[in-house]
Amino acid sequence: MTWRAVCLLDQLPVERGVCALVDGHQVALFRTGDGELYAVDNRDPFSGAMVLSRGIVGCRDGQATVASPMYKHVFSLATGHCLDDAEVSVSVHPVRVRHGAVQVSLREETRQPA
Amino acid sequence: MNRRTLVVVGHGMVGHRLVELAVERGLTAEWDVIVHAEEDVPAYDRVGLSSWFSGRSADALCLVADGFFVDPALDLRLGDPVVSVDTGSRTVTSASGLVTPYDALVLATGSTPFVPPVPGAAGPNRFVYRTLSDLSQIRAAADGATRGAVVGGGLLGLEAANALLQLGLQTTVVEFAPRLMPVQVDEGGGQALRRLVGGLGVDVRTGASTDRIEDVDGGLRMVFAEGEPLDVDLVVFSAGIRPHDALARSAGIDVAERGGVLVDEACRSSAPKVYAVGECASAAGRCWGLVAPGYAQAEVVVDRLLGGTREFTGADLSTKLKLLGIDVASFGDAHGETPGALELVYSDPVAGIYSKLVVSDDAQRLLGGVLVGDASPYPVLRPMVGADAPLPANLVELVLPARSGAPTAGAAGLPDSAQVCSCYDVSKGDLRAAVCESGCTDVGGVKACTRAGTGCGSCLGLVKELVATELAAQGVVMSSALCEHFALSRAELFEVMRVREIRTWSQLLAEHGTGRGCDICKPVAASILASLGTGYVLDDERGGLQDTNDHMLANLQKDGSYSVVPRIPGGEVTPDHLLVIAQVAKDFGLYTKITGGQRIDMFGARVEQLPPIWQRLVDAGMESGHAYGKSLRTVKSCVGSTWCRYGVQDSTTLAIELELRYRGLRSPHKVKMAVSGCARECAEARSKDVGIIATENGWNLYVGGNGGYRPRHADLFLTDVDTETLVRTIDRFLMFYVFTADRLQRTAPWVETMDGGLDHLRAVIVDDSLGLCADLDAAMERHVAHYSDEWADTLADPARLARFTTFVNAPDEPDPSISFEFVRGQITPAAPVLIAGPTLQLVTS
Numbered sequence: 038m039t040w041r042a043v044c045l046l047d048q049l050p051v052e053r054g055v056c057a058l059v060d061g062h063q064v065a066l067f068r069t070g071d072g073e074l075y076a077v078d079n080r081d082p083f084s085g086a087m088v089l090s091r092g093i094v095g096c097r098d099g100q101a102t103v104a105s106p107m108y109k110h111v112f113s114l115a116t117g118h119c120l121d122d123a124e125v126s127v128s129v130h131p132v133r134v135r136h137g138a139v140q141v142s143l144r145e146e147t148r149q150p151a
Numbered sequence: 152m153n154r155r156t157l158v159v160v161g162h163g164m165v166g167h168r169l170v171e172l173a174v175e176r177g178l179t180a181e182w183d184v185i186v187h188a189e190e191d192v193p194a195y196d197r198v199g200l201s202s203w204f205s206g207r208s209a210d211a212l213c214l215v216a217d218g219f220f221v222d223p224a225l226d227l228r229l230g231d232p233v234v235s236v237d238t239g240s241r242t243v244t245s246a247s248g249l250v251t252p253y254d255a256l257v258l259a260t261g262s263t264p265f266v267p268p269v270p271g272a273a274g275p276n277r278f279v280y281r282t283l284s285d286l287s288q289i290r291a292a293a294d295g296a297t298r299g300a301v302v303g304g305g306l307l308g309l310e311a312a313n314a315l316l317q318l319g320l321q322t323t324v325v326e327f328a329p330r331l332m333p334v335q336v337d338e339g340g341g342q343a344l345r346r347l348v349g350g351l352g353v354d355v356r357t358g359a360s361t362d363r364i365e366d367v368d369g370g371l372r373m374v375f376a377e378g379e380p381l382d383v384d385l386v387v388f389s390a391g392i393r394p395h396d397a398l399a400r401s402a403g404i405d406v407a408e409r410g411g412v413l414v415d416e417a418c419r420s421s422a423p424k425v426y427a428v429g430e431c432a433s434a435a436g437r438c439w440g441l442v443a444p445g446y447a448q449a450e451v452v453v454d455r456l457l458g459g460t461r462e463f464t465g466a467d468l469s470t471k472l473k474l475l476g477i478d479v480a481s482f483g484d485a486h487g488e489t490p491g492a493l494e495l496v497y498s499d500p501v502a503g504i505y506s507k508l509v510v511s512d513d514a515q516r517l518l519g520g521v522l523v524g525d526a527s528p529y530p531v532l533r534p535m536v537g538a539d540a541p542l543p544a545n546l547v548e549l550v551l552p553a554r555s556g557a558p559t560a561g562a563a564g565l566p567d568s569a570q571v572c573s574c575y576d577v578s579k580g581d582l583r584a585a586v587c588e589s590g591c592t593d594v595g596g597v598k599a600c601t602r603a604g605t606g607c608g609s610c611l612g613l614v615k616e617l618v619a620t621e622l623a624a625q626g627v628v629m630s631s632a633l634c635e636h637f638a639l640s641r642a643e644l645f646e647v648m649r650v651r652e653i654r655t656w657s658q659l660l661a662e663h664g665t666g667r668g669c670d671i672c673k674p675v676a677a678s679i680l681a682s683l684g685t686g687y688v689l690d691d692e693r694g695g696l697q698d699t700n701d702h703m704l705a706n707l708q709k710d711g712s713y714s715v716v717p718r719i720p721g722g723e724v725t726p727d728h729l730l731v732i733a734q735v736a737k738d739f740g741l742y743t744k745i746t747g748g749q750r751i752d753m754f755g756a757r758v759e760q761l762p763p764i765w766q767r768l769v770d771a772g773m774e775s776g777h778a779y780g781k782s783l784r785t786v787k788s789c790v791g792s793t794w795c796r797y798g799v800q801d802s803t804t805l806a807i808e809l810e811l812r813y814r815g816l817r818s819p820h821k822v823k824m825a826v827s828g829c830a831r832e833c834a835e836a837r838s839k840d841v842g843i844i845a846t847e848n849g850w851n852l853y854v855g856g857n858g859g860y861r862p863r864h865a866d867l868f869l870t871d872v873d874t875e876t877l878v879r880t881i882d883r884f885l886m887f888y889v890f891t892a893d894r895l896q897r898t899a900p901w902v903e904t905m906d907g908g909l910d911h912l913r914a915v916i917v918d919d920s921l922g923l924c925a926d927l928d929a930a931m932e933r934h935v936a937h938y939s940d941e942w943a944d945t946l947a948d949p950a951r952l953a954r955f956t957t958f959v960n961a962p963d964e965p966d967p968s969i970s971f972e973f974v975r976g977q978i979t980p981a982a983p984v985l986i987a988g989p990t991l992q993l994v995t996s
């Protein structure tokens with residue numbers, strides 16, 4: 038598993054997302070009010086636009102979520118499943134904090150061929 | 152097997168319903184349906200015809216679903232009326248000479264307006280009121296005219312009078328009978344109606360018999376049997392209708408004594424295989440001038456052609472209408488003609504309310520009634536007529552004023568057999584079945600499934616109520632809760648935050664919410680906090696609450712780029728500012744377009760370009776246009792008295808002042824305004840939330856208009872007021888809206904659903920009936936005093952600028968997913984490129 042450091046924890050606003058470029062891949066990073074970190078693809082599958090990091094963070098039935106700013110579909114941050122359309126989901130990526138730095142490990146199948 | 156041919160003559164409301172039913176019930180599996188139409192447009196909503204004058208387009212009135220006639224079994228022949236029927240050879244011949252054999256023929260030729268045979272009734276500037284073409288001729292003639300008269304004070308006559316009033320004509324209604332709407336309402340109701348109609352500025356002459364109409368000096372003079380003559384520019388005849396039965400007469404088919412193709416309970420005429428439906432038919436002993444009985448007849452014919460035994464034995468003649476803003480309803484045995492019938496009358500001449508209920512001699516059954524001035528009990532009362540259930544004990548309370556909650560009690564007491572929607576014959580039981588058996592979970596679903604409420608719409612309130620009750624009974628609560636995190640509605644939340652002085656999201660969530668919030672409650676809280684004056688919308692926790700548009704202070708586009716809209720107050724812009732906009736657009740390679748709101752939009756900016764773009768605009772003295780906010784958008788203006796030769800007030804200056812006063816005001820939904828400098832209304836003020844039209848003496852204020860999904864003309868609220876009164880009233884209107892509207896509710900539905908309507912609104916913000924005006928005024932004062940431009944504030948603070956980067960770890964990297972093509976010399980989003988990698992996973996299992 039390759040971990041890439043992307044930014045300092047302080048650079049992640051609470052209850053909001055940012056986007057990081059990880060090996061050319063756009064990853065949306067979220068830090069929720071309870072201190073959890075999440076990383077999912079930045080691409081909104083419904084519009085194809087790279088915007089999930091700009092959605093509103095929240096929860097539904099106890100699951101942490103982000104609502105795409107494009108057409109407001111809600112995704113589970115933990116599983117990547119779209120909670121409004123069971124057919125659709127986005128990839129989730131492992132994320133952790135080491136020495137104050139946020140690190141992401143891209144899921145293998147997401148990596149672009151070198 | 153041989154296909155058979157059904158020929159339908161007339162493509163009006165009933166003719167079209169018959170064709171729809173032929174498809175729905177499967178008749179077209181064996182039959183071809185050929186429709187001959189006299190009009191050159193397909194069937195449209197004649198019931199809603201008058202809304203054409205208030206802006207509903209002919210397209211919107213059309214009753215034919217897209218692609219409907221693509222069905223190979225159907226053939227619609229527009230503008231080709233049938234001129235003769237040969238019942239022997241079973242053929243029809245059309246005006247164009249087409250001869251079509253039929254296996255069954257349906258006459259659905261409607262009726263023709265009756266024009267009294269007085270000398271001078273024919274000629275220029277005399278009209279009838281029946282077709283779209285009639286209406287466009289009336290509109291053309293009204294242009295430049297000042298006075299009009301309607302002959303006939305019945306239902307349609309008053310509707311025509313309303314139209315003339317809307318066209319700006321001084322209007323007189325001339326009625327032969329001693330009261331208005333003689334067929335529907337009784338003497339008392341007629342008096343109440345007359346007072347109300349008179350109050351709107353319509354002259355009413357009852358008991359007036361028109362003797363002749365003369366052409367005088369380019370105008371028309373109406374001379375009466377008694378009294379002064381009346382000079383007008385145009386006359387609309389609306390003195391009743393006559394069944395259009397000429398075709399049947401010439402074919403030797405029997406007609407009723409008083410006209411109309413005589414049919415039996417199967418809607419069969421005297422000629423074999425010839426049926427008649429709708430207004431041209433005399434069924435169950437009479438002609439029915441309403442659409443619902445026609446629909447019921449169409450059901451019968453289709454059923455019979457399929458081998459069924461349905462019958463038409465009569466229908467309900469109830470009517471409810473909102474004429475000139477006045478509620479009138481009449482239902483069942485309105486005149487108390489049933490032997491032994493008892494009448495309960497409530498009359499309040501001051502308030503303009505008259506209600507009468509007709510009950511059976513044992514007071515056990517409701518037979519009918521008349522409601523004038525307030526018809527809100529109608530949807531509950533009407534289904535009680537003929538329903539086999541005891542009357543509720545509170546029957547009389549239903550028609551007394553201040554009956555809050557009573558209609559609900561009435562609705563619950565209706566038996567399943569009670570007909571709720573008379574247009575589509577949907578009973579309370581059908582509605583319940585839609586919820587219990589078909590699994591509909593909201594009003595929209597029930598409407599789609601049963602069609603209830605999709606005709607005249609008068610039953611919609613009751614449908615909503617019944618669906619809500621039924622859902623509640625199923626354990627599904629149609630609550631006003633904002634979302635799973637807040638049990639309160641937006642209005643309740645606002646009140647709590649205002650009164651308890653809650654000024655942070657954390658406090659709000661801790662004290663009144665659960666969980667962590669979501670994309671519904673967060674923006675609502677952000678908006679309320681902004682309205683309560685918490686300052687820069689992105690500081691502290693508030694940044695996290697905002698939708699992406701407010702978060703980036705720009706509008707998200709489909710490709711993830713943003714658009715930039717500087718404020719152009721009142722649409723007035725200097726050449727210097729135009730040059731700045733042009734230069735910025737050039738330097739950043741942005742697409743430019745003039746918006747529908749009289750300003751300029753620049754598209755295609757990436758997140759990190761927003762600050763440098765705004766730096767240039769702010770430096771040049773421009774500011775945020777809040778195109779991204781649920782807040783004031785634009786105050787559209789016309790040039791007004793400054794330049795225009797017709798202007799009577801300086802609309803541009805007022806528009807600019809208003810835009811600067813209310814800019815940035817966060818509200819439940821966006822707010823649009825406009826100011827027109829005279830009654831020609833070039834700024835389209837009546838389509839706005841707040842519209843102002845200049846008069847010789849000041850300003851007329853209109854509120855609650857809307858373009859968009861459901862266009863609505865704003866209602867007249869104040870007349871001839873000075874600027875100070877005007878501004879104070881708008882202050883209060885807007886703040887009261889901010890205080891009490893639902894999330895994403897524009898002012899139009901807010902005004903429409905307000906208990907007590909405009910009168911209540913006027914009581915609250917003009918007469919201060921709730922003692923709220925001081926709070927409203929103070930809130931607006933605070934808004935005006937503390938306004939500050941969001942983009943200038945952003946640029947002044949590096950911490951605030953930090954969020955305007957695409958990549959947290961590569962601030963200088965432009966977003967590679969945003970790319971453009973060139974069309975007509977400007978950029979457009981490039982066709983989406985499929986990003987490599989399985990970004991879209993299909994979830995199996």
Ligand code: SRM
Pocket residue numbers: 706707708714716744745746747748749750751752778784785823838839856857858859860861897
């Ligand atoms: C840019 C503009 C179209 C244009 O190129 O002219 C526009 C563009 C959008 N309109 Fe509009 N509307 C624009 C004038 C209008 C008008 C005309 C007017 O304001 O005079 C109307 C009808 C009038 C009215 O609102 O009553 C209009 C009725 C709507 C509606 C329907 C609102 C309704 O109550 O039914 C929506 C959807 C909504 O708000 O929920 C909408 C939503 C939108 C959105 C925000 C859709 C979206 O979520 O992306 C569009 C993006 C704006 C942007 O800048 O990216 N737009 N929109 C116009 C901007 C005017 C301005 O200067 O601010």
Ligand SMILES: Cc1cc2nc3c(=O)[nH]c(=O)nc-3n(C[C@H](O)[C@H](O)[C@H](O)COP(=O)(O)OP(=O)(O)OC[C@H]3O[C@@H](n4cnc5c(N)ncnc54)[C@H](O)[C@@H]3O)c2cc1C
Pocket residue numbers: 160161162163164165166167187188189190197198199200201231232233234259260261262280281282307310395398428429430431439440441442443445472607
């Ligand atoms: C302004 C207005 C408001 C109304 N409001 C209400 C209301 O609130 N509630 C209500 O229930 N009803 C209302 N009505 C009445 C309602 O519109 C009619 O009951 C309904 O349209 C009758 O339908 P129909 O198909 O029988 O006739 P129509 O809709 O009139 O259709 C008949 C069609 O047949 C065509 N035609 C005639 N002769 C021939 C021929 N020889 N060949 C081919 N085509 C022919 C005509 O051109 C016409 O298009 C209103 C009517 C008007 C005008």
Ligand code: SF4
Pocket residue numbers: none
């Ligand atoms: S009409 Fe529709 S497509 Fe056009 S700007 Fe408005 S929302 Fe967008």
Ligand code: FES
Pocket residue numbers: 571572573574575603604605606607608609610611
């Ligand atoms: S009664 Fe007309 S739509 Fe229901």
